Amino acid sequence: MTSITITLPLPARKLSPNARTHWAEKAKLTRAARKAAHLAALEALNLRKPPGWIKAKLEVRAFFKTLNFPDPTNFPLSLKAAIDGIADAGIIANDKGLWPERPVFAKDTKNPRVEITITEEK
Numbered sequence: 001m002t003s004i005t006i007t008l009p010l011p012a013r014k015l016s017p018n019a020r021t022h023w024a025e026k027a028k029l030t031r032a033a034r035k036a037a038h039l040a041a042l043e044a045l046n047l048r049k050p051p052g053w054i055k056a057k058l059e060v061r062a063f064f065k066t067l068n069f070p071d072p073t074n075f076p077l078s079l080k081a082a083i084d085g086i087a088d089a090g091i092i093a094n095d096k097g098l099w100p101e102r103p104v105f106a107k108d109t110k111n112p113r114v115e116i117t118i119t120e121e122k
Helices: 023-045 075-088
Strands: 003-008 056-064 098-100 104-107 113-120
Parallel strands (some): 056 104
């Protein structure tokens, strides 16, 4: 197992670094996103022992309802809580060992989502 893909709902717009959100509301959304990613990562492991990789590549593919895509620089920052949840699941020992690639955006009107693929690097 050198690669794991985790599928999540699109992050809440209020998790964007440019959002003007009350700190308590943002904290609630952050906790929910982190927990959802943690559970999705455990499900992706399919009862296998978490690998605890030291260094890995992070690829993000996001599918939106329309062709109105967000800023590709800010969007990955909206996923910070999800990435922390993935680290909590033990796929990577520490999220600072994840090296992000440029995100890929596409349209899927029926199933908007984010697919996060983590590939071990040696």
